[in-house]
Amino acid sequence: MVIRFLLDTNIISEPVRLQANPGVIQKLKEHELEIAMASVTWHELLFGCYRLPASKKRNKIEKYLKDTIQPKIPILYYDDLAAEWFAQERARLVGLGKTPAYPDGQIAAISKVNNLILVTNNISDFIDFQEIQVENWFV
Template identity: 30%
Template sequence: MMRLLDTNILSEIIRPRPDPGVINKLLGHPASTLFASELTRFELRRGTCLRDHPDPLWQAISEQILPIVNWLPLTEPISLNAGNLSAQLRRQGMEIGIVDTLLAATALTHGMAMVTRNLRHFERVPGLTVENWFDPAVT
């Protein structure tokens, strides 16, 4: 199965004490099955730029995170699916935010599982397979 990795999964790579389960799962899946959205690159860059000294962190991200996944652009089908999903979730009083809606739509459009720690948002999305790699029970 192909997987779309959320920012909270990828950023674990450069943490001083990364979660060993997340790292083992990253290493245990073929690189050809691991994807990230350009929206995740945006989130990584934004988070870096909010720091006092962003350059060393961005260099670590550029060397250790960016090369290990396949990057997906935001496309028209994703945008249209996200618009539908956003309206559906809003009508149900269960909005999850624009970026998470676009990420969920990316996973759905490409038939991928969403790998994230943010179960509260992504489990609201109908038809989306969600994996929490911080949970030791998840393989």
């Protein structure tokens, strides 16, 4: 299958939540061969895990990331094309008086240059970026 969706951090982390959203879980299963994540997202997931104190919870999350996520979900990198798109988009937004969060801009850029639908629960973080498609699997 062809990759169609770029998953944001809150989508990938949903399955390890105590009360995971069943709609998100269903979509992950339905599209399991069509998903990827940004290298920025991988960093956010690992950073969130490593910030936790040593515990069963941290061990569970680390195992999920290393044994389930890393081998199954391709990681797309912030490359020269993504950097160019984000530089132009960031300049446009700053000209409008808006300052996009840098990691969100990188994720949006990876989504745009790979022609993928960005899946997130944080639609508002990406609303100002032009020419990207965004979906919320929580609704």
